[in-house]
Amino acid sequence: MPTRPHQGEPLPLELVNTEWMSRGERVDFFEDDAAVGQWLSENGFTDRMSDARLPLLEARAALRDALDRPTGGAEARLNAVLDHGSVRLQIRAGSLERRVEADPGWLPAWTAVSQYAELLEMDRDRVRQCAHPECVLYFHDTSRNGTRRWHSMETCGARFKAQRHYRRVQSRDAAF
Ligand SMILES: [Zn+2]
Numbered sequence: 001m002p003t004r005p006h007q008g009e010p011l012p013l014e015l016v017n018t019e020w021m022s023r024g025e026r027v028d029f030f031e032d033d034a035a036v037g038q039w040l041s042e043n044g045f046t047d048r049m050s051d052a053r054l055p056l057l058e059a060r061a062a063l064r065d066a067l068d069r070p071t072g073g074a075e076a077r078l079n080a081v082l083d084h085g086s087v088r089l090q091i092r093a094g095s096l097e098r099r100v101e102a103d104p105g106w107l108p109a110w111t112a113v114s115q116y117a118e119l120l121e122m123d124r125d126r127v128r129q130c131a132h133p134e135c136v137l138y139f140h141d142t143s144r145n146g147t148r149r150w151h152s153m154e155t156c157g158a159r160f161k162a163q164r165h166y167r168r169v170q171s172r173d174a175a176f
Contacts, residue, residue, distance in 0.1 A: 001035045002027055006137050006151045011043055012116035013127070013138045015060050016067060017151075021136055030057065040108060051105030055084065059109035063116055067129070067138055078113050085110035132156035 005020050018029040018039060029035045036056065037049040045052070059081045066074035085102030102110045119127060119140065126141040130151040137151040150157035 001032050001038070002029060004029055005155065006139070009138070010115060010119055010140050012063055012112045012119060013140060014039075014043060015056065015112045016063050017137050018060065019064070019136065021134055024134070026136075030060075043108070045108045045111075047105055047108055052108050055081070055106045055109035056112075059112050063113065066116070067127070078116070081106075081109050081113045085114075130156050132160050 002022075004017065005022075006017055007014065009017060018035075020027055029039070030053065033049060033053070036053050039056075040047055040049060040052060058077075062074055062077035062081055065072060066078055084106035085100055088099045088101055090097045090099065100107065100110065123140065126146055128139060128141060128148075129135075130137045130139065131149040132151075135151060135156050139148065139151050141148040150160070
């Protein structure tokens with residue numbers, strides 16, 4: 001099972017970030033069935049991996065599409081995932097309870113897509129892709145001033161600065 005380069009984001013981004021680039025190749029964490037099981041339990045789901053895998057792949061593709069091309073036609077794909085569940089409201093002991101009812105295996109995918117909509121509503125401008133041109137990871141910028149650019153300062157931030165420095169040195173050398 002490969003090691004994910006970045007964790008700790010809200011659920012929809014945790015799902016999208018199960019794909020990343022390594023040395024120019026796209027890595028898919030979910031190619032490994034055990035990894036899907038690990039992702040589910042880390043995110044508090046008890047669904048069986050074998051039921052949840054395909055819905056998760058569908059939700060992940062729809063979410064990445066929506067994030068990569070905000071004005072594209074991803075809404076229909078997101079709604080197709082949401083069609084697999086609904087929220088039931090009930091009053092119990094005087095307080096309102098929301099219960100999600102989802103088709104077998106669809107709860108994790110449904111939850112990720114519904115939380116994506118909530119995240120955008122709350123903080124659209126702070127959901128961003130890492131600024132490194134070769135990185136496809138997304139993050140929710142919770143920094144105070146909202147100027148975070150990298151999924152990680154230690155990897156992508158440092159890599160970008162090193163490359164910029166290298167280019168500067170090269171173009172200076174070329175001038176002489
Ligand atoms: Zn990055």
